[in-house]
Amino acid sequence: MKKIQCAERHDWKHTAESLGFLFHTIDGEPYWDESAYYQFTLKQIERDLEDPTAELHDMCMDLVARVVHSEELLERLSIPAPFYDMIRTSWLEGHPHLYGRMDFSYNGSGPAKLLELNYDTPTSLYEAAAFQWGWLEQCIERGLLPKHADQFNSIDTKLHQAFAQLQVNQPFYFASMKDSIEDKGTTDYLRLVAEKVGIESRHIDVEDIGLTSEGRFVDLEDRWIPHLFKLHAWEFIFHEPFGAAIAKSDTQFFEPAWKSILSNKGILPLLWEFNQGHPNLLASHLDTDPGKAVPKGWVRKPFFSREGANIELQTADGLIVKEGGPYTDAPFILQEFAPLPKFGDSYTLIGSWVIGDQAAGIGVREDNSLITKDSSRFLPHLILD
Structure with a gap:
């Protein structure tokens, strides 16, 4: 694992904006940063990141199956009791899920350590799935990178497969908060993927979702919302006025309610409790x-x-x-505490994506602090032996 300085594409900002990647700069500071890239060996990717991601995901699914049947464990996660049945039903009925991200501390040697799960509303999706892949292809075309350079990145392909498997034949709504450019960028990308597999999609702001007297969720034109991807966390919804109406509604939610179990940092002590000593877990x-x-x-x-x-x-x-x-x-x-590796003046975090139930790729974030934030820089990566 190396950080390698490189020349930026002279036209990358124009490319980003033409593709709708409008949050490449945040508050005047770079968010997308291609002044360097991270280089991994294939062994590092497969042994240290891809395989552990798949194994940890399976452990998480096993843990959800345990938690939904235990009111004691649901209570330990501080999930409100009125939502236990909804969460349990969403799991037992097999409500489908699309995506999630694990965050790791990894320095290129030794086991990657799971810091947390982002399994309900993870962002940095577009830049990981599409924009860094475009960077790789364009840099190879321009002779800036070796032709045999590769990337651990099947996120876009697996998202297409995941949407196709849903077999949706009614409008699919994608919702984000009104004033968040990054969230809108994430939902716009997911909309594009859905449309490419033949799903009719519509955007709606979370604030504009309505509820009829019959308990149906509708848009501003009073049209029923049959399928809803909401980039709005379940832990917020549980405490909002319309949250109580979800269980009896006929809207299919993405991510499903059972994902609220895994988007909660209280899950980390449970993972440790039931898998104590696992090399990719930290005592919690x-x-x-x-x-x-x-x-x-x-x-x-x-x-x-x-x-x-x-x-x-x-x-x-x-x-x-x-x-x-x-x-x-x-x-x-x-x-x-598992310290993030330091490259120069920056600390580096690996975000490992799970699409459906498969490990699908990584994104690399940097910050001048040991704590990664929403403004932390995103750098591309490649595989080169």
Whole structure:
């Protein structure tokens, strides 16, 4: 695993904007960064990332099957009791799912360590699936990279397969929050994939979804929403006025309600409890006294934290790093600290994508902090032996 400096394509911004990748720069700072790339060997990809991702995904599915039948475990995850039956039903009826992302600490040797699961509303999808693949193809065409360079990236192909397998013959709505360019970019990409396999798609802002007196979810023209991909987290929906109507509605939700189990950092102590000592897992447990200082060599994370918010860590040598945020009243976990590798001035995180039930590719993020955030830079990668 190496970080290699390289020349940027002179026209990459024009290319990005022509493809609808409008969040390549965030608040004047680069988000997409092709001034360097990460190079992996095929062995590193297959042995250290692809195979563990597949194995951990299977472990997660086994854990969901255990959790849905246990009110004690659902309660440990701080899921509201009125939604237990809906979650259980969505699993037992086999409600289909599309995608998820695991975040790893990995330095090129030794087992990758699972930091968390993003299994409900993961973003950085378009840049991982499509834009970094376009970077690879164009750089090879222009002689900037060797012709035999490859990438661990079948995300787009597997998404096409996943949508095709749904056999949807009614309009499929894709919803994101009104003011989020990144979320809209993610749902627009998924819409495009759906349309390529023959699914009629429509966009709707989450705020514009309506509910009829009969309990049907509708759009602004009072048209029924039969299928809904919502880039809006279940933990929010559980506490919103319309959340209680979902169980009796006739709308199919993506991601399904059972994904709320895996998008919750409380799942990490359960993974450890039932698979203790697994080489890709970190010791984790419920933090029973979050008012205390974080012990050396540990990380404190809220169950429902997003984009690095309210995470606090203390390294083995006593360095304390923390991020503020709104998740101050949630339960917390303590997780063994697995430092991100440092390349130059940046710390590097690997996001490993699961499409359907298959490991499908990676995206690489960088930040000047040990805590990765929504603004952390995205760099392309390649495989070259």
